[in-house]
Amino acid sequence: MKKDFFACTAVALAAVVPVLAQASPETQTRAWAASCAACHGTQGVSQGGIPSIAGEDKARLLALLLAFKKGEKPATVMHQHAKGYTDAELERLADYFSRQKR
C-alpha cells in the first residue's frame, strides 16, 4: 500500500515537474509581478502613497525601472528591486503592468 503511494507520487511528480519547468513567459512574469503587488497593490493598483503602475505607458515604466536600476532616479526601495532583474526581464514587467487595468 505504502509502496503504491510512493509509486503514484513519483509518477505524479514526473508529470508535473516538466510542466512547471516549461511555464509560459506570461506565467513567469506574473510570478515576478506578484512580488511588486506587496507595495504597488494587486495588479499594480495601489491604495496608499505608493504610485500605481497599472495601465501606465510601457515605455515610461521601462524607462523608470531602468533609471532605478542604474541609480539615476532617486528612490527609497526601487533601486534594490530593479537590480534583481535583467533589462529584458524589466521590459517584460513593464509590458505586463502596462496591460493591467486601473
Ligand code: HEC
Ligand atoms: C517594498 C515596496 C515595493 C516593492 C516590493 C516594489 N516597489 Fe516599486 N515603488 C515603491 C516605492 C516606495 C516607489 C517610489 C520610489 C521609491 O521611493 O523607491 C516605487 C516606484 C515604482 C515605479 C515608478 C512609478 C512612478 O510612476 O514613478 C515603478 C515603475 C515601480 N515602482 C515598479 C515596480 C515593480 C515592477 C516592482 C516589482 C519588480 C516593484 N516596483 C516593487 C515600492 C515598491
